[in-house]
Amino acid sequence: MRQPSPLPDHLAGRSFTLHEQVHAGVPAARAWRSDLRVASRGVRVPWGAPQPLPHTCALLATLSPGLVCCLATAALLWGCPLPLALQNELKIHLAKIGGGARPVRKGVSGHRLALRSQDVGELDGVPVTCPARTWLDLAAVLDLEDLVAAADYFICSQSRSFGPKKDALCSLGDLLERVHSTPGARGIRKARQALELCRVGADSAPETRLRLAIGRLGLPEPALRYVVQDATGWELAWPDVAFPDFKVAVNYDGRHHLEERQRESDIRRDESIVAIGWASVTVTAGHVRQWGFDGCAHRVLDSLARAGWRIEG
Incomplete structure (x- = not known):
């Protein structure tokens, strides 16, 4: 069997979109060779090559304007501790800014979220829900203790005589504001309980x-x-x-x-x-x-x- 032709260096070993492939001058048929798999519509991934989460998220976000990473995916991008089941989840959680239909494509778990402009930011070039909004959305999928641990993580700040200073990703006030401004959110009662239990300073x-x-x-x-x-x-x-x-x-x-x-x-x-x-x-x-x-x-x-x-x- 004839070996697939090598890809350009900037595409080799990583996932890429068909648009990137065409832009690189690679024939369209190359996308269907045995060394690549269809990860999602318009996306190819080399078999057996682990893909960094930020790269995958950035790539999927470029396929449709207005997509933002949310829930467990956003939490992982922010470095938030999660149960192993969510850490190892294969699907990328995405929502559409401005509401509308939830994203539907292979490898994606789509959500309909009422996101305000202050709920959305960018992390290393990847559109993502802000820490406070990410934490509130996690209330729908985490148990109480995991949700408290997530809150502690987001609001933790440390300034010691040794080691680097640690700045909080958001404040307790930011979490309170999200809870008060989104009374109908899933898991809102759990979120209120978690706010009573979280503390600044847990590492x-x-x-x-x-x-x-x-x-x-x-x-x-x-x-x-x-x-x-x-x-x-x-x-x-x-x-x-x-x-x-x-x-x-x-x-x-x-x-x-x-x-x-x-x-x-x-x-x-x-x-x-x-x-x-x-x-x-x-x-x-x-x-x-x-x-x-x-x-x-x-x-x-x-x-x-x-x-x-x-x-x-």
Whole structure:
């Protein structure tokens, strides 16, 4: 069997539209050779070549004016943590700016959304719903805890003496405005519940889940972005959540904490705050697999009880 002719360098190894093919001077019949598959109407993708999500979204958006990425696709483009089922979803979620019929084509999940001009933006050249609108639309497909984790992600800001500064993608006020201005949105009641539970300062979805589990036990509201300092004002630690009144610091240590250099830093961190009378509780992914977040929250309860906290009444 004769091998397909090579594609131009700027088309090889990536998806492309038939318009791009024609513009590159490639014969129309080349689009039907065995090394390419029809991903969607007017789109060809090389077999076995993973395609970056932003590239796929940008390509599909060019096929019809006024298309915008939304829901899970928009969330992934913004970097928002999602359940694995949505992370691995193959379809691209698109809506038409200005309403009208939902987009219908292979590889696309089309939606009818009443989008205002302030609901739509651009991210690296890809039209996408803004963070606040993306979060509101997720209320229709996420459970409550995942929705709180998404809100925490979008509103998180950090300014520490170490590491890069982290700016929020939107504010809590932006989320509130979307909820108040879109009372008929799907999942609106869940969105209102999530707004009561979200907090500025959570760095990851596991941190959010641990904080919510702590809340279910009726423990005191923990502080986020709290700095543990020694008597001279020297910064010793930035725990994920802290109970300053009881001198208890809690950290969720993800995968990067398994690296030797990070482990040594964590040990120094814990030893330094223990030396000034603080207790340190570390929760890992292994702990969560064994006990769940609710079980891990009981470790926090035990530490608080040893520090003098008592259930009122």
